[in-house]
Amino acid sequence: xxxxxxxxxxxxxxxxxxxHFRTVLxxxxxxxxxxxxxxxxxxxxEHRIIKPIFDKIMGRNGLGFQRALFPEKLGGWGLGHSxxxxxxxxAMAEEMGRVDTGIAVAFLxxxxxxxxxxxxxxVNWSLAREFAPMFCNSDKAVFCALCMxxxxxxxxxxxxxxxxxxxxxxxARLEGxxxxxNGHKLWPTNTGGVASxxxxxxxxxxxxxxxxDYALIFVPADTEGVTQGGAYxxxxxxxxxxxxxxxxxxRVPSWYRAHGPGTDAQVxxxxxxxxxxxxxxxxxxxxxLNLYERLYxxxxxxxxxxxxxxxxxxxxxxxxxIAGDIDICRIxxxxxxxxxxxxxxxxxxxxxxxxxxxxxxxxKYFVADRAVENFGRAMDVLGVYGVDREWDIEKxxxxxxMIQLWMGGKQLCQMEAARYFYNCNTL
Amino acid sequence: xxxxxxxxxIYPKSLVDDDAIGFASTVRxxxxxxxxxRRLEYQKNYDKLxxxxxxxxxxxxxxxxxxxxxxxxxxxxxxxxxxxxxLLIFSEVGRADATTGFIGAIKCASLAVISMQxxxxxxxxxxxxxxxxxxxxxxxxxxxxxxxxxxxxxPLFLGRSVGVNTHVTKRGHEVTGKDLRPMGPAADxxxxxxxxxxxxxxxxxxxxPSDAEGVTKGMPLRQTGLNACRxxxxxxxxxxxxxxxxxxxxxxxxxxxxxxxxxxxxxxIGAAMNFYEILADWxxxxxxxxxxxxxxxxxxxxxxxxVAEEIATARLMSFSLAHIIAGTGExxxxxxxxxxxxxxxxxxxxxxxxxKALNRGMELMGSAGYAKEWHVEKxxxxxxTIQSYLCGxxxxxxxxxxxxxxxxxxxxx
Numbered sequence: 001x002x003x004x005x006x007x008x009x010x011x012x013x014x015x016x017x018x019x020h021f022r023t024v025l026x027x028x029x030x031x032x033x034x035x036x037x038x039x040x041x042x043x044x045x046e047h048r049i050i051k052p053i054f055d056k057i058m059g060r061n062g063l064g065f066q067r068a069l070f071p072e073k074l075g076g077w078g079l080g081h082s083x084x085x086x087x088x089x090x091a092m093a094e095e096m097g098r099v100d101t102g103i104a105v106a107f108l109x110x111x112x113x114x115x116x117x118x119x120x121x122x123v124n125w126s127l128a129r130e131f132a133p134m135f136c137n138s139d140k141a142v143f144c145a146l147c148m149x150x151x152x153x154x155x156x157x158x159x160x161x162x163x164x165x166x167x168x169x170x171x172a173r174l175e176g177x178x179x180x181x182n183g184h185k186l187w188p189t190n191t192g193g194v195a196s197x198x199x200x201x202x203x204x205x206x207x208x209x210x211x212x213d214y215a216l217i218f219v220p221a222d223t224e225g226v227t228q229g230g231a232y233x234x235x236x237x238x239x240x241x242x243x244x245x246x247x248x249x250x251r252v253p254s255w256y257r258a259h260g261p262g263t264d265a266q267v268x269x270x271x272x273x274x275x276x277x278x279x280x281x282x283x284x285x286x287x288x289l290n291l292y293e294r295l296y297x298x299x300x301x302x303x304x305x306x307x308x309x310x311x312x313x314x315x316x317x318x319x320x321x322i323a324g325d326i327d328i329c330r331i332x333x334x335x336x337x338x339x340x341x342x343x344x345x346x347x348x349x350x351x352x353x354x355x356x357x358x359x360x361x362x363x364k365y366f367v368a369d370r371a372v373e374n375f376g377r378a379m380d381v382l383g384v385y386g387v388d389r390e391w392d393i394e395k396x397x398x399x400x401x402m403i404q405l406w407m408g409g410k411q412l413c414q415m416e417a418a419r420y421f422y423n424c425n426t427l
Numbered sequence: 428x429x430x431x432x433x434x435x436x437i438y439p440k441s442l443v444d445d446d447a448i449g450f451a452s453t454v455r456x457x458x459x460x461x462x463x464x465r466r467l468e469y470q471k472n473y474d475k476l477x478x479x480x481x482x483x484x485x486x487x488x489x490x491x492x493x494x495x496x497x498x499x500x501x502x503x504x505x506x507x508x509x510x511x512x513x514l515l516i517f518s519e520v521g522r523a524d525a526t527t528g529f530i531g532a533i534k535c536a537s538l539a540v541i542s543m544q545x546x547x548x549x550x551x552x553x554x555x556x557x558x559x560x561x562x563x564x565x566x567x568x569x570x571x572x573x574x575x576x577x578x579x580x581x582p583l584f585l586g587r588s589v590g591v592n593t594h595v596t597k598r599g600h601e602v603t604g605k606d607l608r609p610m611g612p613a614a615d616x617x618x619x620x621x622x623x624x625x626x627x628x629x630x631x632x633x634x635x636p637s638d639a640e641g642v643t644k645g646m647p648l649r650q651t652g653l654n655a656c657r658x659x660x661x662x663x664x665x666x667x668x669x670x671x672x673x674x675x676x677x678x679x680x681x682x683x684x685x686x687x688x689x690x691x692x693x694x695x696i697g698a699a700m701n702f703y704e705i706l707a708d709w710x711x712x713x714x715x716x717x718x719x720x721x722x723x724x725x726x727x728x729x730x731x732x733x734v735a736e737e738i739a740t741a742r743l744m745s746f747s748l749a750h751i752i753a754g755t756g757e758x759x760x761x762x763x764x765x766x767x768x769x770x771x772x773x774x775x776x777x778x779x780x781x782x783k784a785l786n787r788g789m790e791l792m793g794s795a796g797y798a799k800e801w802h803v804e805k806x807x808x809x810x811x812t813i814q815s816y817l818c819g820x821x822x823x824x825x826x827x828x829x830x831x832x833x834x835x836x837x838x839x840x
Contacts (some may be wrong), residue, residue: 038649041649149794152714166717167716167717167718186794187794232798232799232800233798233799233800234797234798234799234804235797235798235799235804235807235808242794300577301576301577302574302575302576302577302820303574303575303576303577303581303588304574304575304586304587304588304820304821304824304825305583305586306575306580306581306583306588308577309574309820309821312821312824314821314824314825314827314828314840315821315822315824317824318821318822318823318824372786376782376811377822379651379811379815380814380815380818380821380822380823381818381820381821381822382574382815382820383573383574383815383816383818383819383820383821383822384573384574384608384610384815384816384819384820385574385608385820386651386815386818387650387651387652387811387812387815387816388648388649388650389648389649389650389651390648390649394650394651397651397811398651398808401786401789401797401807402794402797404790405789405790405792405793405794405796405797406793406794409790409791409793410790411726411727411730411790411791414726415726
C-alpha cells in the first residue's frame with residue numbers, strides 16, 4: 001500500500017515545524033486514539049473514554065497543544081505570531097481528522113476563539129495574560145467554545161458580511177466597568193458542560209448593522225448567569241459535545257471584550273471564518289486519508305469474480321475516482337492554509353478581505369461535497385460491510401456530514417463565493 | 428404540513444386496487460398514531476420501542492399474513508399482480524420506521540421465493556410456512572451473493588461470490604459456509620434464506636433454521652442505521668436440512684431481487700416522504716438574512732425543490748418496477764431474465780434518489796438535521812444502510828455489469 005502521505009501536497013508549503021507537529025501528533029493519535037475510536041459513539045454523553053484522550057493531547061502532562069497560540073513569555077509556543085499558523089493548523093486538523101473528526105473539532109475549537117486575541121497584529125495582551133495560566137498551566141484539557149448560532153437566525157451570525165450583526169439578539173450592555181450579557185445560543189462545540197471559557201458574539205445595539213456595535217466578549221463558563229444545557233444526541237461526532245447556552249445578566253469585566261468597536265467584527269471575519277474553513281478542510285482531508293487506508297485494505301482482500309475488487313475495471317473506476325478526489329482535495333487544503341500564511345506577504349491578502357473569505361469558503365464547500373460523496377460511495381463499495389463500524393468508514397461518513405453543515409453550511413459558502421467572483425451586492 | 432402526501436407524490440392509482448388502498452390507509456393510521464406522533468416520547472432507545480410497536484402492525488393489522496397463501500391462513504396476496512399494493516403498503520411502513528419496513532420486507536421477499544405464483548413450491552410451503560411464516564412473528568434473514576475473500580475461490584452468481592455450498596445427502600442436503608454476512612435481523616433470526624451453490628456450481632436457494640446443529644452466530648454488529656435490526660455474522664458447519672428446504676428451480680435467486688428492490692424501495696421512499704413532511708414543517712417558519720422566510724429564498728427554494736423532485740421521481744420509478752413485476756396478465760409478464768436487470772437498475776436509482784433527498788435537505792436544516800431530536804438523521808442513516816446492503820459489494824459496479832450483459836450482450840464482464 002502506498003503511504004497516505006503520498007497524496008499530493010505542495011512540498012514548498014511544508015515547513016519543518018509542520019513536519020514536527022505532524023510527527024508528534026500522529027504518534028500519539030495512533031497509539032492513544034485509533035484503538036479506541038470505535039467505542040466513542042456509546043461514550044457521547046459521559047466521555048469516560050474520550051476525556052482522558054483530550055488530556056493527553058491538550059494538557060501539560062501530555063502534548064500540551066492547548067497552549068500553542070499563547071506567546072512564549074506567557075508559557076505558550078508562540079504559534080500566534082508564526083508565519084506558519086495556517087499550515088500548522090491545517091496539519092493538526094488533518095492528523096486529527098484522520099483518526100476522529102470529533103476529537104479534531106473539540107480541540108481546534110478551543111484554539112478558534114483564541115485566534116481573535118492571540119494572532120498578530122491583533123494580540124490583546126491583557127486577555128492573553130488573563131487566560132494564559134488557564135491553558136498553559138493545566139495538566140488537564142481545558143476547552144473553549146465559540147457561541148455563535150442563535151435560535152432565530154441559523155447561519156445569520158456567520159453571514160456577517162451581509163447582515164453586519166443586525167440579526168444578533170444576544171445583547172451586551174456596558175454598566176460601569178462591566179459588560180452585562182443576555183441571550184441564548186445553540187450548538188457551540190464544547191458546550192454541554194465541557195468548555196471553561198466561552199467567546200460570545202453579541203450586539204451592543206440590537207438591530208444595528210453598524211460593525212462598531214458588534215462585540216466579541218469572553219465569558220468564563222463558571223460566571224454566574226451562564227447555563228449550559230445537556231449535550232445533544234447526534235448522528236455522530238461523539239467526541240464533540242453541543243448544547244444550548246443561556247446568558248442571564250451575566251457580568252464580566254469590560255476588558256473581556258476581544259478588542260473594541262469595529263475591530264471585533266474585523267477580527268471575527270478575518271480570523272474565525274477563513275481559519276474555520278481551513279480547519280474544516282484539514283479535518284475532511286484527514287478523514288479521507290483514513291478512508292483510503294481502510295478502502296485499500298478492503299478492495300485488496302475482498303473479491304469480485306474471484307479477483308480482488310480493485311482489479312475489476314468497473315470497480316477500479318470508482319475507487320480510482322475516490323483516490324483522485326482525495327489527492328486534489330489535499331492540494332486544495334494546503335492551498336487554503338497557504339492563503340492564511342501569505343497574509344503578511346506583499347502578495348498576500350488580509351484575512352478579512354472578500355477574496356480570502358470567498359475563496360476559503362469555496363474551497364471548504366468543494367472539499368466537503370467531495371468528502372460526503374466519496375464516503376458514501378466507499379460505503380457502497382464495501383456493500384454489506386460498509387455499514388459495519390469495524391470498517392471505520394461509516395463512522396467517518398456520519399461524522400463528516402456535520403462539517404458540511406456547520407459555519408453556515410453549503411449555501412452560505414455558495415453565496416460568499418458568488419459575492420466575490422461575481423461582485424454580487426445584495427446576496 | 429396541510430397537503431395529503433399522495434396528492435403531492437403522485438403514483439398511478441390505477442395499478443392499485445381498493446383492498447391495497449384500504450390496507451395502506453390502515454397502516455398510515457397506525458404509523459401516525461403509534462409512531463410518528465409519539466417520537467419525542469421515544470427519545471431513548473426508540474429503535475427497540477418501534478419494533479415492539481410493529482407487532483401491532485404485523486399481527487393485529489395483518490401485514491404478517493399478507494403474502495401468505497389463503498390455504499395457510501393468509502390473506503393470499505401471493506401473486507405478482509399484488510406488487511403495486513405491496514409497494515404502497517411498505518412505503519407507509521417506511522414512513523413510520525425504516526427498520527420495521529426492512530425486517531418485514533426481507534421476510535416477505537423470502538416468503539415470495541416459495542409462495543409467489545406461478546412458482547409456488549407446495550412441499551416447501553408445507554414444511555416452512557407453519558413454523559416460520561404463519562405464527563409468532565419469526566424473523567428471517569437473507570444471505571446473498573456478495574464479496575468473496577482473496578485466496579478462497581468461490582462459485583459465482585453473476586460475478587458475486589456465493590459463500591455457501593450444498594451437497595445432497597441421504598436425508599436431504601448439507602449446507603456449509605463460513606463467516607457469512609447476512610442482510611436482516613440475523614442475530615434474532617429463526618430462519619435463513621440462503622443463496623448457495625452445489626458442487627457443479629449450480630445456484631439455488633436453501634432455507635436454514637437457525638437452531639439447526641452446526642449453525643453459529645457471532646456478536647451483534649454495530650451498524651450505521653436500522654439499529655433495532657440486530658445483524659451478525661453466521662457460519663454453517665455441515666448443517667443438515669430436509670430435501671424440501673432447497674429450491675431447485677432455475678432463476679430462484681434472480682427472482683428474489685425484484686421483490687427486495689421493490690419492497691425496500693418502498694421503505695426508503697416512505698422514509699424520504701416522512702423527511703419531506705418534517706422538512707416542509709421546518710421550513711414554514713425558518714428565517715434567513717434577518718427575517719426573510721427560508722423557503723422564499725431562491726437558493727433555498729431550489730434545494731427544497733431538489734428534495735421533492737428526488738422523492739417524486741423515485742416514487743414514480745418504484746411503481747414502474749411494481750408494474751414490471753405485476754405485468755397486466757401472463758402475456759405481459761416479463762421473464763426473470765428481464766425482470767432481474769430492470770429491478771436492479773430501478774432499485775439502485777430509488778435508493779440513490781432517496782438518499783440524495785435526505786442529503787440535500789439536511790444541507791438546509793443544518794444542525795437540526797443532525798440532531799436526533801428531529802428524527803431526520805435516523806431516516807438518513809437508515810436509508811444509507813438499506814442502500815449499502817442492496818449494493819452487496821462494489822458499489823454500483825456489479826449492477827452496471829448486470830445491465831451491460833442485458834443491454835449489450837456482454838459475455839466476459
